[in-house]
Amino acid sequence: MTDIEALADFLHTAARQVTEVDPWNHGAAGFDLATAYQVQDAVVARRVAEGERIVGAKLGLTSRAKQQAMGVHEPLYAWLTDAMNHPAEKPLQLDGFIHPRVEPEIAFVMAQPLKGPGVGVLDVLAATGAVAGALEIIDSRYRDFRFTLPDAVADNASSAAFVLGPLQHPADFDLSLVGCVLEVDGQAIDSAAGAALLGHPAEAVAALANDLGRRGISLEPGWVILAGGLTAPVALSPATSVVARFSRLGTVRLLCD
Numbered sequence: 001m002t003d004i005e006a007l008a009d010f011l012h013t014a015a016r017q018v019t020e021v022d023p024w025n026h027g028a029a030g031f032d033l034a035t036a037y038q039v040q041d042a043v044v045a046r047r048v049a050e051g052e053r054i055v056g057a058k059l060g061l062t063s064r065a066k067q068q069a070m071g072v073h074e075p076l077y078a079w080l081t082d083a084m085n086h087p088a089e090k091p092l093q094l095d096g097f098i099h100p101r102v103e104p105e106i107a108f109v110m111a112q113p114l115k116g117p118g119v120g121v122l123d124v125l126a127a128t129g130a131v132a133g134a135l136e137i138i139d140s141r142y143r144d145f146r147f148t149l150p151d152a153v154a155d156n157a158s159s160a161a162f163v164l165g166p167l168q169h170p171a172d173f174d175l176s177l178v179g180c181v182l183e184v185d186g187q188a189i190d191s192a193a194g195a196a197l198l199g200h201p202a203e204a205v206a207a208l209a210n211d212l213g214r215r216g217i218s219l220e221p222g223w224v225i226l227a228g229g230l231t232a233p234v235a236l237s238p239a240t241s242v243v244a245r246f247s248r249l250g251t252v253r254l255l256c257d
Ligand code: 0L1
Pocket: 058, 059, 060, 061, 136, 138, 139, 140, 145, 152, 157, 158, 228, 229
């Protein structure tokens, strides 16, 4: 039996003290995804109690490559807070992170409420006010990023920070065809298209709306939704410079201090 509050304290303290920990639930009976989402809620409640505000949600493991790497067939989701929203022009201070990694993403900014079940791609696009290229900084609280899927869910899916690029109108182009080239220290190291995310990034957002709808939760106007990593994540070190160049969505830059 998982002690939800104790595990939430353990993970929240690890994040606040910038200290990596070993998953304490590894293999424990009953630590399934439903329980892990209860722990995630309790972790985020601690952030909110300390003054942070929920500003959106993110999906993880939405690309087939990442699902295969984890041996799973479904995405996971987690919460974004205002404290995670990092301004594009400001260098990222790495001393606030344990072992950060960055991944390029496509972000949706909701204009209308959206609640599943039954949400599809067209519903997502109709409820979206803007889309943007983004960089997500993930920072698992677990040692060496080693975890099971429920461990990762409990840890709010490694959420740590995100940077939004310029906002664009979503109806102007096909998001599945948006290309992204990821450059690190001036070298192109990876690339992907929007279709890497469940065939279409809005399909990932639909999956989120449908999952949250089953819990009675709606995507709210103004929320930022990150649709999932387009490429494998890249480790960040001091002075690392990251540039994600998107067709149609412009460029997102991150410089590490
Ligand atoms: O944003 C993500 O893709 C998180 C996925 C699961 C946790 C992780 O890979 O650190």
